[in-house]
Amino acid sequence: MSDAQRHLELILEVSSDPERDKVMARLRQLGFDPLVMKVGVLLGGDISALRRLIPTLTGAEIESVPVPPDLVPAVRSIRVFGPRSVNL
């Protein structure tokens, strides 16, 4: 599997509930299937798809991703949910 096909989970912290609705609508327009979280929005997808929203995404980001200008100020931060594993 190439790096571009690797699936990532990003947590978008939003500034308010109305802003979250706008962010959700924007993400759906881009073909994503976002989920509502207490702090904002969960966005999942492979890296090549996520670049539709965040063109600078490399996949090497460990903790956070710069917020694209068109999502400011609705989105305060974008955090990368780190790798998880099963407890065999």
Next chain:
Amino acid sequence: MHRNILPTITDSDNPVPQKIIGYVKVRGTQSLFANPKKRSFRSAKAYRAKPKDLASVEHDLNKTGFTILAKSQLGFSVLGDARQFEQLTGGEVRTVEKLVHKAGDMHEYVTHLDITGKNQPKTLGVGLPKSKSLIDGILLEKPGQFHSVFPSPIPLPSPKYHLNPPNDLAVVLGAVKAHRYGIFGQGVTIAMPDTGWYRHPYFTANRYNIKRPIVAIPGTNPSTDPFGHGTAQSSNIFAVAPAITLQPIRATDSAGNLVAPVAAFLKAKALAPQIISNSWCGSGTDYPPSTGPDEADLSFAAEVVDAIENGILVVFAAGNGQFAVEPQIPGVLAAGGVYMDRHGIYKASDFASGYYSPWFGGVVVPTVCGLCGMQPRPQYLMLPVPAGSQLDRMASNELHGVKGDRTAPDDGWALLSGTSSAAPQVAGAAALILSAKPGLRPGQVVEALSRTAHDIVHGHSSAQFNQHAKHGFDNATGWGLIDASAAVEYAKSHF
């Protein structure tokens, strides 16, 4: 022997294929489908259709979008989608699993298509037109697809000391007495975000209730589990609570990598089950950590706390030596590991995590324990896995000089047993409590399991933490090994 305990037809999780090949029989002077006793095969003459009837049916099939693959004097081989066959019959096209006899005297479940509905015959794969017409009947192609190796529905033997589900686990975890009183977990739904779920014949033979798996990543197959972990660990739940309803949620990509656990947890939460059982966590942080949990961890923690406050009991595996945020989240029932040797002596598993949380004051991981293997290789429970899956192969291989489980890499059974097994066992015990006392709050269920657990006084947790078991509550095993029936009794008498 297996055939006697397995139903011939059972539910299928496989989707209906996008394209279906079928056969449309055009009526002759005699029907193939009506009056079975009058059928004769000395000659096909009575079954041949009139040329004008064939032409009329061909016209209608083309008009409704079928592709004619071949034709004869009796009918047509056609290609269409489920909707087209449903329009033709007025029934519903669905998948079922049928136990078939294969070469080598083996039996396998193989996915078949059927047309069901009012006025449709009971014969598998046979349909009748929805209204009187020149069509005598419709047949759906019998499968040459979805075949898989048939794993035994009974745990396979291994010379390694181990326990078998369901009975060994039910006995050691104290569930048998509750079962005798008719408490099996009925009425309780447990959602399980994991690597996927495969309908292994073990589950079918035991008549367990499993909802069609759902997926966190659109496009992944809900009926497969390439890694095998979710399939294996779900059997631990049923060993303790055989009448629960399981909702598997696949959190892996097509290769079986666990890449969407948050989405899977959120989907589980949205279903509002009584319990969410999680046999996964993060890793990579040494103990004691130099920093606090990051914002992503805290965002997830908020979701978990919200689930608990909404009445969902959330169980997480304590970890196999890892230090991770999930089992530390306040209110989570963290499942650690206890090992029972062949002489019936209990001790803390040196494979399981056990520590005082430096992140959340007053939290100790684990809360209570299920059964877990020991270092250097915790192969302790014989669990069902998809035949030839990654776990099936890994378990059979030698690792760090320790032999594998002495079963084949493609036989559908594997010896496994980290805290991944302990978590669903504890979830099963919690289900018995909620079945006996519906409506209890998560904290009450945790209290019942904690106050009745067997105190463990020997052994220590994994080397990174090296916490020793001792009389009373300790940082290696928490309150100790669960006693499911005692916990049910506690709940009934205290709440």
